[in-house]
Amino acid sequence: MRWLALIALLPAPAWALDCSSAVTQADMVACAQSEYEAVDADLNDAYRFAMRKAKGLDEFMPDQKPGFVAVLRDAQRAWIPFRDKACTAQAYKYSGGSMERLEYISCLTMMTERRTDDLYYWASDR
Template sequence: MLTLLAPLAMMQAAPPNADWNCEEPTRQQEMNWCAAQEYEKADLALNRQWKETAAAMKARDVAWQDNSMRPDARPGFFASLLEAQRAWLKFRDAHCRLDGYYARGGSLEPLLVSTCRTALTEMRTRELRELAQANP
């Protein structure tokens, strides 16, 4: 798997403090924890979509190879997807680290990083879904 797949138990874990509420967090630690939980949900969705998109790209590779009218020495659909995903992961992590630097060293930094990672991960999940559904 290309991203860390959070264990399901972690997703369903109770908050570190019983009075924390992610619907209306009021303390910075609570906000940071809730933002991290949102990122974990987005990451799980990305990993589910990755499996579907990877399977679709592998199927396209087979269909491409089976069509003798289209010989091509370039990397296949899956190899290109894998290369792109690896590059995207590096981009996401570096970009969101930089985004967190607006509060570098402060208690707000984890919230900024998690929020950025959630937004980019959700966008990437949509992109992967579109790739899987496209008809080349």
């Protein structure tokens, strides 16, 4: 029966929350985390789309230059720690407070949405 008490301590899944009326800090963080996970999935789709485009462009790249795939991969690998550090800085003003985690996740969401747009723009035939 002790495990039932432990289950009660677990946060409710984000899908069970009504994020339009979240009031508690825990609910707001859970909703923000759920939103971030959705935009992160969108980012992964955009990255795969951009990589397909990059592979096609590499066919026309001179051998002496790095290919589009390598450059895009390196840019993405550099962007991830940049995003994380920028969001740490953004949330730092709430350091130690209850808003710190929410600010960090909100920043991750905002920057991830921008990067997703950037990747789709880069890969588009504009």
